[in-house]
Amino acid sequence: MAKIEMDPQRWKQDVLKKYPTKIAKKREKQILVNDGHETTQVIQANIRTIPGIITQRGCTYAGCKGVVLGPTRDIVNLVHGPIGCSFYAWLTRRNQTLPPTPDSPNYMNYCFSTDMQDSNIVFGGEIKLKQACREAFEIFKPKAIGIFSTCPVGLIGDDVHAVAREMKEELGINIFGFSCEGYKGVSQSAGHHIANNALVKHVIGLNDTPAEGRFLINMLGEYNIGGDAFELERILAKCGITLNSSFSGNSTMEQFERAHMAELNVVMCHRSINYVAEMMEKKYGIPWFKVNFIGAESSAKSLRKIAKYFGDAELTAKVEEVIVEEMARVAKTIDEIKPRTTGKTAMMFVGGSRAHHYQELFTELGMSTLSAGYEFGHRDDYEGRRVLPTIQVDADSRNIEELTIEKDEAKFHERLEAEKKAELEKDLQFNEYEGMMKDMEKGALVIDDLSHYEMEKLIDIYHPDVFCAGIKEKYCVQKMGIPLKQLHSYDYGGPYAGFEGAVNFYKDIDMIVNTSVWKLIKAPWEKAATIEAEYAA
Ligand code: CFM
Numbered sequence: 152m153a154k155i156e157m158d159p160q161r162w163k164q165d166v167l168k169k170y171p172t173k174i175a176k177k178r179e180k181q182i183l184v185n186d187g188h189e190t191t192q193v194i195q196a197n198i199r200t201i202p203g204i205i206t207q208r209g210c211t212y213a214g215c216k217g218v219v220l221g222p223t224r225d226i227v228n229l230v231h232g233p234i235g236c237s238f239y240a241w242l243t244r245r246n247q248t249l250p251p252t253p254d255s256p257n258y259m260n261y262c263f264s265t266d267m268q269d270s271n272i273v274f275g276g277e278i279k280l281k282q283a284c285r286e287a288f289e290i291f292k293p294k295a296i297g298i299f300s301t302c303p304v305g306l307i308g309d310d311v312h313a314v315a316r317e318m319k320e321e322l323g324i325n326i327f328g329f330s331c332e333g334y335k336g337v338s339q340s341a342g343h344h345i346a347n348n349a350l351v352k353h354v355i356g357l358n359d360t361p362a363e364g365r366f367l368i369n370m371l372g373e374y375n376i377g378g379d380a381f382e383l384e385r386i387l388a389k390c391g392i393t394l395n396s397s398f399s400g401n402s403t404m405e406q407f408e409r410a411h412m413a414e415l416n417v418v419m420c421h422r423s424i425n426y427v428a429e430m431m432e433k434k435y436g437i438p439w440f441k442v443n444f445i446g447a448e449s450s451a452k453s454l455r456k457i458a459k460y461f462g463d464a465e466l467t468a469k470v471e472e473v474i475v476e477e478m479a480r481v482a483k484t485i486d487e488i489k490p491r492t493t494g495k496t497a498m499m500f501v502g503g504s505r506a507h508h509y510q511e512l513f514t515e516l517g518m519s520t521l522s523a524g525y526e527f528g529h530r531d532d533y534e535g536r537r538v539l540p541t542i543q544v545d546a547d548s549r550n551i552e553e554l555t556i557e558k559d560e561a562k563f564h565e566r567l568e569a570e571k572k573a574e575l576e577k578d579l580q581f582n583e584y585e586g587m588m589k590d591m592e593k594g595a596l597v598i599d600d601l602s603h604y605e606m607e608k609l610i611d612i613y614h615p616d617v618f619c620a621g622i623k624e625k626y627c628v629q630k631m632g633i634p635l636k637q638l639h640s641y642d643y644g645g646p647y648a649g650f651e652g653a654v655n656f657y658k659d660i661d662m663i664v665n666t667s668v669w670k671l672i673k674a675p676w677e678k679a680a681t682i683e684a685e686y687a688a
Contacts, residue, residue: 181194224403284296446508497520
């Protein structure tokens with residue numbers, strides 16, 4: 152296949168031409184040719200996918216149950232709904248967990264479901280839900296039960312919150328519900344928000360005993376995919392930074408309950424957890440800033456930010472020492488691999504943060520990102536949080552409860568004096584996320600909620616050396632002769648976070664982009680002529 156270099160503006164126009172006028176008009180605002188680092192372009196995001204288009208998106212329940220609460224090992228995550236929804240969310244995620252002893256509670260391998268039947272849909276499922284709570288309590292004696300609503304629950308009007316209150320009273324453990332019906336929002340993103348709300352309402356702040364150690368931080372938006380959290384725990388421990396609580400990779404209920412005792416919140420995935428960070432700041436006075444532990448350079452930068460925040464000479468020295476040691480190992484691998492990966496190209500379409508974060512790793516490999524986009528990011532994830540005041544709240548977003556948070560007078564304390572905070576502001580950028588677009592090259596295609604058709608057209612025209620997405624895209628892309636690297640599950644590879652993670656990633660990408668098998672295969676339909684058509688409107 153010869154490389155065809157097409158002007159991205161022309162690519163966009165060609166793609167839009169294939170859509171009916173109304174759809175083209177909508178997609179036009181969701182596909183941008185990046186202006187460069189100082190971009191002030193506006194992208195349309197977090198709006199409904201056009202029916203009939205093959206989207207990469209998932210549902211609200213997936214974002215709430217699967218993503219945010221899924222990685223916690225000692226909460227019984229009970230799905231109220233048909234078994235299909237439970238099965239889909241059971242073991243299909245890739246988060247790992249490490250209980251301290253073999254006897255410590257760990258329910259991650261279980262699939263808890265009320266297994267709703269037709270009769271429950273007709274006559275209501277609340278009785279069955281109560282029974283399921285009692286049964287789970289009897290068998291496992293868990294500290295907490297979370298109840299997750301699937302689509303039919305909302306449609307028939309079962310009140311999971313009332314059941315949760317009643318069962319909490321009866322069983323004497325913490326039980327809370329989530330109105331995270333799949334249709335509640337336009338994507339998984341709504342589920343994140345709903346999960347965040349319930350954690351703040353029902354869990355955070357219940358236990359005033361912090362983790363033991365100095366420099367207490369909470370890591371928000373890290374979900375231990377492929378063991379990422381283990382690597383970050385290793386690095387933090389080596390630096391002498393105490394992980395008070397993780398939301399929610401390798402986490403426990405106890406960690407959530409004591410989260411308000413930390414000195415600082417650092418946010419990895421802005422999309423999924425910025426709400427908790429904001430609410431904890433208001434309620435308890437914990438400042439937050441964005442970090443990124445994907446990429447060796449970004450990991451070093453993030454550690455330095457944390458050290459700067461605490462302003463302790465000993466910690467700063469230790470962090471520098473750790474960086475030197477870790478970077479020496481990273482450099483050894485990158486020196487060997489980079490000549491083979493330099494100049495190669497990548498595209499990535501994942502979730503609401505990785506399409507941004509992983510560009511760092513590709514840059515470290517000397518590769519460029521031709522196109523990237525989120526499945527369900529919001530405008531702030533693309534353009535930066537500064538645009539938040541200008542985002543119009545539509546009916547779909549209004550559907551999700553916006554909690555009114557007040558200062559918890561008993562538990563609030565100011566971590567930083569205003570003056571000190573102002574002084575650190577320049578380096579730490581509190582409450583800020585600059586978004587993906589500023590980090591992307593001029594001329595790169597930024598595409599929100601990529602459709603299957605657009606994906607094919609990207610590959611057709613640009614032949615990237617690697618395409619990053621998920622399992623739904625994997626085999627379609629590979630049949631087009633382009634290797635696909637999963638960035639949701641890592642294809643069972645990983646971890647990719649931190650320093651060791653970076654080394655793993657370099658090696659995997661080296662193998663992927665330098666194997667010749669993809670250039671040798673030809674699918675049968677590539678040899679036959681195809682018929683193309685377009686709309687006249
Ligand atoms: Fe955040 Fe995530 Fe992501 Fe996400 Fe996800 Fe995920 Fe993702 Mo899959 S919380 S937005 S809803 S980093 S499950 S661990 S990989 S789409 S880019």
